[in-house]
Amino acid sequence: MKNILSATIIATSFLMLPVITTKSYAQSGITDTQNSKFAVVNAAPMNSTKWTDGFWGERFKVYSTVSVQDMWKTWQSDKANGFQNFLVASGKKEGRHRGPAFHDGDMYKWFESLVAVYAITKDPELSKIMDEFIDAVVKSQRPDGYINTTVTIVELNEKKKISDAGKDNTVVGTATGSGKDGAFGNRLNFETYNMGHLITTAILHHRVTGKTELLECAKRAADFMYNYWKKDPTTMAYNSICPSHYMAMAELYRETGETKYKDLAEAFINIRDSIKDGTDDNQDRIPFRQQYNAMGHSVRANYLYAGVADLYLETGEEQLKKNLESIWNDLTYRKMYINGACGALYDGTSPDGTDYKPDNVQKVHQSYGRPYQLPHSTAHNETCANIGNMLFNWRMYLTSACPRYIDIMENCFYNSILPGISLDGKDYFYVNPLRLDQDLPYTLRWPKERKSYISCFCCPPNTLRTLCEVQNYAYAIDSKGIYVNLYGSNTFKTNLADVGEVSLKQQTDYPWDGKINITIDNLKGKKEFSISMRVPEWADNVEVTLNGEPWDSNFKDTGYITIKRKWKKGDVIIINIPMKTKLIEAHPLVEEARGQVCVQRGPIIYCIESPDLKGTDMDDITIPVNAKFTPVEIEIGGSNMIALETEAEVRQQKSWENTLYREVSLDKKKQTVRLIPYYAWGNRGKSDMTMWMPYAAE
Numbered sequence: 001m002k003n004i005l006s007a008t009i010i011a012t013s014f015l016m017l018p019v020i021t022t023k024s025y026a027q028s029g030i031t032d033t034q035n036s037k038f039a040v041v042n043a044a045p046m047n048s049t050k051w052t053d054g055f056w057g058e059r060f061k062v063y064s065t066v067s068v069q070d071m072w073k074t075w076q077s078d079k080a081n082g083f084q085n086f087l088v089a090s091g092k093k094e095g096r097h098r099g100p101a102f103h104d105g106d107m108y109k110w111f112e113s114l115v116a117v118y119a120i121t122k123d124p125e126l127s128k129i130m131d132e133f134i135d136a137v138v139k140s141q142r143p144d145g146y147i148n149t150t151v152t153i154v155e156l157n158e159k160k161k162i163s164d165a166g167k168d169n170t171v172v173g174t175a176t177g178s179g180k181d182g183a184f185g186n187r188l189n190f191e192t193y194n195m196g197h198l199i200t201t202a203i204l205h206h207r208v209t210g211k212t213e214l215l216e217c218a219k220r221a222a223d224f225m226y227n228y229w230k231k232d233p234t235t236m237a238y239n240s241i242c243p244s245h246y247m248a249m250a251e252l253y254r255e256t257g258e259t260k261y262k263d264l265a266e267a268f269i270n271i272r273d274s275i276k277d278g279t280d281d282n283q284d285r286i287p288f289r290q291q292y293n294a295m296g297h298s299v300r301a302n303y304l305y306a307g308v309a310d311l312y313l314e315t316g317e318e319q320l321k322k323n324l325e326s327i328w329n330d331l332t333y334r335k336m337y338i339n340g341a342c343g344a345l346y347d348g349t350s351p352d353g354t355d356y357k358p359d360n361v362q363k364v365h366q367s368y369g370r371p372y373q374l375p376h377s378t379a380h381n382e383t384c385a386n387i388g389n390m391l392f393n394w395r396m397y398l399t400s401a402c403p404r405y406i407d408i409m410e411n412c413f414y415n416s417i418l419p420g421i422s423l424d425g426k427d428y429f430y431v432n433p434l435r436l437d438q439d440l441p442y443t444l445r446w447p448k449e450r451k452s453y454i455s456c457f458c459c460p461p462n463t464l465r466t467l468c469e470v471q472n473y474a475y476a477i478d479s480k481g482i483y484v485n486l487y488g489s490n491t492f493k494t495n496l497a498d499v500g501e502v503s504l505k506q507q508t509d510y511p512w513d514g515k516i517n518i519t520i521d522n523l524k525g526k527k528e529f530s531i532s533m534r535v536p537e538w539a540d541n542v543e544v545t546l547n548g549e550p551w552d553s554n555f556k557d558t559g560y561i562t563i564k565r566k567w568k569k570g571d572v573i574i575i576n577i578p579m580k581t582k583l584i585e586a587h588p589l590v591e592e593a594r595g596q597v598c599v600q601r602g603p604i605i606y607c608i609e610s611p612d613l614k615g616t617d618m619d620d621i622t623i624p625v626n627a628k629f630t631p632v633e634i635e636i637g638g639s640n641m642i643a644l645e646t647e648a649e650v651r652q653q654k655s656w657e658n659t660l661y662r663e664v665s666l667d668k669k670k671q672t673v674r675l676i677p678y679y680a681w682g683n684r685g686k687s688d689m690t691m692w693m694p695y696a697a698e
Helices: 021-028 055-078 082-089 105-119 122-138 150-163 191-209 211-233 233-238 243-256 259-274 300-316 318-335 383-398 403-420 461-468
Strands: 049-051 345-351 362-367 475-479 481-484 491-497 500-508 517-521 531-535 543-546 549-551 560-567 572-576 582-585 595-602 604-609 621-624 631-636 641-649 668-677 693-696
Touching: 049 055, 049 475, 055 082, 055 105, 055 403, 055 461, 082 105, 082 481, 082 531, 105 122, 105 191, 105 461, 105 517, 122 191, 122 211, 122 631, 191 211, 211 243, 211 259, 233 259, 243 259, 243 300, 259 300, 300 362, 300 383, 300 543, 318 383, 383 403, 403 461, 403 500, 403 531, 403 604, 475 604, 481 491, 491 604, 531 572, 543 560, 595 641, 621 668
Parallel strands: 481 531, 621 693
Antiparallel strands: 049 491, 345 362, 475 481, 491 500, 500 517, 517 572, 531 560, 543 549, 543 572, 582 595, 595 604, 595 693, 604 668, 621 641, 631 641, 641 668
8 A cells, every 4th residue: 555654755647638728728717816806816727737646636536537427327317317307408308307496506516527527637428428418408498598497397398288288198397486587486496596506617618628508508597697687686686595696697707708797796795685574594684784694504605605705806895895704703713613514503593683582583494503503413514515615715715815714625625525425436425413323312304324316416516516626726826926725746837927837746645744845847937936835724833945945934924935036947845744633622612512622633633433443432432631643544445544543541331221310430441542534434334423522631
């Protein structure tokens, strides 16, 4: 087995075919803020970063060779029916709509994962799949631009009933409500959510391939929403659930330069004020500009916050920034789990805006709770919410170049998004509890194991597209130079203004080893520019050398180690970030974590899982505050990783059957226990797991 602790890395590349050199492909990042007046820093161009080895290289290989194809089979199956709905809506087949109304958008998210993989591999088989799907999507669109298979199939079948009157082969559908122009009659049709994801994936497809068919389809959908807003803004406002279309419309403005899309992006926020019976659950009880705390359904909330951040990047409205910064502080310092996860409550009640009158209490679900309300076993933490947190922080980073936002993104990638998919790339979680005990005497809503198909299939494709796109967040650029934000073995190639083409090669075993080599692999210009390397918030005693000579690594003011000079090919920066194992405690108001600790090494959060406990009950284990941890190379599910071993105290407990309270037992013994990365739990069958453990004083 490869020594993944080794400081010597041999970089290997995936097979790359020639790239398409359209203007948009060459210049645009995953979020193209080059012309956004209030962006401080910009995404690096798509396809500029390619994983070559190490952690993300291994993960990308699984997703690109197994996951995207496996999910395509799921969408074609009778379980999901997603692609079948497009075949029916496009007239290629007859039938009725099957599955949730939001599956259109979920298929678009899966398609986005194809686009991200194709940007790197140029696999012709993926191109064929994309073309097949695009054909069905485009033919499912009405002439007026409206597209939503739930409604379109009903309309087609209603026409079929008329044309087939008196015949036995009538095909019917189940109407779900329609408003003006046959749209937006039922907010649970998720029309804006679906069209938002269509627009986003179409933009990225255009940037990667240069093809325009899907982009034109997306523009027609956007034009339909624009025209509908002009006619009936209130109905449009009521139909903003999980508002992916906020981010999408801002990005469409960046892609096309057409100001009507910017106007619509701004209108989407403004028309929320017209809602008279809104809820905290949907963040529309009060106008957005009066909101200063994270509230309600966490996916809807985080998509809203990301969309508003996109709008700020274009308009620079100070009030929006004030709202966003206050919400970010509330979320980050009072309502976010240690692993970046969001949305503590399966179900609850909103205490806000009800005047504390019992008759006015509102239900919330999959939502943020009160400050510090962060349960473990019943944590909802939907993967989509965690992805929304990442998207929100990315856009906040673009407004500021502040690395604290990247710190949270990295935390989400490793510790609350990556757990959503099995190590073999085939099965998925919907929720992400911090503790799971098979003896818990009640049933929660979602499976305790990852499944290849979940009835609410929004998280799997969202997880897949996000993890296939991690490389697009690794670097950022501005007029001064390059920001190195995420670490992993890769090659990076870009063009800097007034400098020209620059190529970097990064070699590292991060997150297992903190030694990172960055080499200037190619350089055509001779002007000076800066390379700024993020120092993670958890890091101590970081050391840097340039061409073997120590470099002052002062980073306290900015969170970056910045070297500005006239670079030459072959220059080598080496960063050493000690991977110290730390015991982390929670704020004392987080009641469920009182007297407990969590174990973190580098960016990785750890947990204990029953397969490693040799029959010991996880509830009997306590971690000494002076525990020494030994890194151990292990393999789970075909994936190499670093586990931690330490000597713990195990209390000698009697059975708790028919007992709720009793005197504390002081009997205990020593036992070596193993902790594994939280993202890897649940890959060895049913198990018990906990992230937080009681600690024992010296």
